[in-house]
Amino acid sequence: MAAVTLLSTRAVSKTYGGLKAVQNVDFILPKGEIRALIGPNGAGKTTFVSMLCGRIPVTSGVIEFEGTDVTALPDHKRISLGIAYTFQITSIFANLTVYENVALAVQRHHVGSDKNLKIQTKIALARVGLHPFSDQTAGDLAYGHQRLLEIAMGLGQTPKLLILDEPTQGLSDGEIDAFKTLIRDVAQTTTVLLIEHNIDVVMSLADQITVLNFGEIIAEGTPAQIHANAAVQTAYLGGDDA
Amino acid sequence: MRKSIALHLGLIALLIVLQFVLPAYHHGNMARIMVMATYAMGYNIMFGYTGLLSLGHAMFFAAGLYGMGLSVQFLGMGVGPAFGMGLFASLTLSLVVGLLALRTLGVAFMIVTLMFSQTIFLVILYFNPYTRGDEGFVIQQSVRHIFGLDLSDPTIRYFAALVLFSTVLIGTLKLVQSNIGRVFIAIRENEPRAKMLGYDTWRHKLLSVVLSGTVSGAAGASYGILFGYVGASFAQVPYSIFPLLWVLLGGAGTVIGPFIGTLFMFYLIDLSSTVTDAYMLVVGVVLVLLTMFARNGLIGIVRERWAKWLP
Numbered sequence: 001m002a003a004v005t006l007l008s009t010r011a012v013s014k015t016y017g018g019l020k021a022v023q024n025v026d027f028i029l030p031k032g033e034i035r036a037l038i039g040p041n042g043a044g045k046t047t048f049v050s051m052l053c054g055r056i057p058v059t060s061g062v063i064e065f066e067g068t069d070v071t072a073l074p075d076h077k078r079i080s081l082g083i084a085y086t087f088q089i090t091s092i093f094a095n096l097t098v099y100e101n102v103a104l105a106v107q108r109h110h111v112g113s114d115k116n117l118k119i120q121t122k123i124a125l126a127r128v129g130l131h132p133f134s135d136q137t138a139g140d141l142a143y144g145h146q147r148l149l150e151i152a153m154g155l156g157q158t159p160k161l162l163i164l165d166e167p168t169q170g171l172s173d174g175e176i177d178a179f180k181t182l183i184r185d186v187a188q189t190t191t192v193l194l195i196e197h198n199i200d201v202v203m204s205l206a207d208q209i210t211v212l213n214f215g216e217i218i219a220e221g222t223p224a225q226i227h228a229n230a231a232v233q234t235a236y237l238g239g240d241d242a
Numbered sequence: 243m244r245k246s247i248a249l250h251l252g253l254i255a256l257l258i259v260l261q262f263v264l265p266a267y268h269h270g271n272m273a274r275i276m277v278m279a280t281y282a283m284g285y286n287i288m289f290g291y292t293g294l295l296s297l298g299h300a301m302f303f304a305a306g307l308y309g310m311g312l313s314v315q316f317l318g319m320g321v322g323p324a325f326g327m328g329l330f331a332s333l334t335l336s337l338v339v340g341l342l343a344l345r346t347l348g349v350a351f352m353i354v355t356l357m358f359s360q361t362i363f364l365v366i367l368y369f370n371p372y373t374r375g376d377e378g379f380v381i382q383q384s385v386r387h388i389f390g391l392d393l394s395d396p397t398i399r400y401f402a403a404l405v406l407f408s409t410v411l412i413g414t415l416k417l418v419q420s421n422i423g424r425v426f427i428a429i430r431e432n433e434p435r436a437k438m439l440g441y442d443t444w445r446h447k448l449l450s451v452v453l454s455g456t457v458s459g460a461a462g463a464s465y466g467i468l469f470g471y472v473g474a475s476f477a478q479v480p481y482s483i484f485p486l487l488w489v490l491l492g493g494a495g496t497v498i499g500p501f502i503g504t505l506f507m508f509y510l511i512d513l514s515s516t517v518t519d520a521y522m523l524v525v526g527v528v529l530v531l532l533t534m535f536a537r538n539g540l541i542g543i544v545r546e547r548w549a550k551w552l553p
Binding site for chain 2: 053055075076077079080085087091092093094095096100103104105107108109117153157
């Protein structure tokens with residue numbers, strides 16, 4: 001397996017006062033993979049991916065994207081290198097239309113005519129099934145649809161790496177099935193890093209799973225390996241040695 | 243898109259018609275309103291569309307006014323090139339102020355712009371021998387000519403104000419419907435998200451300040467040319483507050499709102515002062531009522547209720 005590394009971290013840590021939210025994480029994400037990042041609440045998952053996309057600075061450590069050190073780059077520059085991040089807590093432009101939200105995601109990297117921008121925007125909307133809602137005010141959408149809008153904004157950027165922070169939270173079963181199909185399709189061309197609590201989604205989508213607990217990686221492997229891993233079971237369920 | 247172009251061209255057409263039908267008094271008022279509405283439109287780019295509240299826009303108006311006025315007075319320029327000097331002065335000032343003030347956010351940004359503006363006012367007074375700051379100076383009627391047209395003539399002045407107003411009106415419309423305008427609005431609505439879509443929001447904010455300041459300066463320079471007076475009173479705090487009021491009344495973040503707000507406020511003062519000496523009380527009460535019941539301004543209400551497409 002001569003996989004090309006898309007993103008890697010070396011000894012990345014984040015400390016808030018005395019609290020070590022993330023400690024010495026060495027993480028390698030090969031190109032083309034769907035990687036799930038799981039762990040109990042407060043394990044540092046969101047903190048970790050926020051450092052990857054530059055929303056919060058690292059306390060120490062190095063982050064490399066496509067072989068270049070991006071640790072010191074400001075957030076918007078990292079995004080323009082091809083990292084897209086969708087927020088755990090929905091962060092859309094609530095007063096703008098659904099169309100405008102996605103157009104903003106598309107137009108930054110978009111070259112070509114206004115007509116082409118329109119087409120690209122409509123494609124991104126159609127992929128998540130929101131095209132009938134184009135002209136609605138985004139803030140008026142149902143919660144599940146707002147989550148889908150977040151994903152459409154991620155797709156609209158045509159990123160190399162798509163980071164999804166709990167994308168299925170608040171989605172119905174039917175929507176989750178559609179989501180799984182969508183991500184499999186997206187993964188043809190894009191590497192996906194997924195923070196997810198829904199174990200069913202993780203098990204059926206992920207090629208590899210990384211488990212964080214108390215800010216450290218405690219396990220990494222295929223869904224089957226993680227399923228059988230004793231340390232993971234202890235972290236999730238509690239155990240005698242915990 | 244089509245509807246919005248029709249509306250704005252319609253407004254310009256209406257103003258052309260008014261030139262021929264308005265009685266002299268209102269004719270003169272309208273020329274003044276168009277110049278001041280241009281100032282308000284400049285303010286609106288930053289406040290209404292990008293969400294940056296400045297309390298110091300008088301400095302940009304004054305930079306245009308004095309950039310033009312001093313060039314006429316001491317460099318012997320015609321009003322055409324002097325207008326260019328006014329633009330240059332306000333562009334430079336807005337660039338410098340933007341670079342410094344945008345290091346702050348929110349309330350601090352308001353205070354910093356207010357302070358810079360006061361500094362400019364005091365600088366104008368300090369150089370009193372040149373600026374004649376406290377009493378001002380007159381741009382002689384003999385200078386106020388362009389392409390052989392006498393800009394002090396009411397009809398020509400009206401059309402000159404209309405050219406300025408229309409250019410900025412259509413320019414603002416194009417701007418807010420462009421990709422850059424869309425990013426300005428995104429910054430106003432949710433700046434962290436705009437960053438997370440890969441936009442350098444700081445640079446966009448700087449661009450917004452420079453555009454806003456330069457348009458305000460164009461209004462200042464035009465005011466001096468068309469009405470023949472240059473003075474430090476235009477650099478004082480009230481002239482920073484007026485565009486804020488006009489924009490709020492008309493509808494922040496609407497292209498046509500600043501004009502409606504300026505028109506409304508002008509005639510509110512004008513009409514109430516013919517009725518009572520306590521006209522400021524009338525104005526105050528109306529302003530309070532409007533902020534209580536029409537928080538998005540007059541055009542803001544129209545957009546909410548009837549015309550969602552208004553840019």
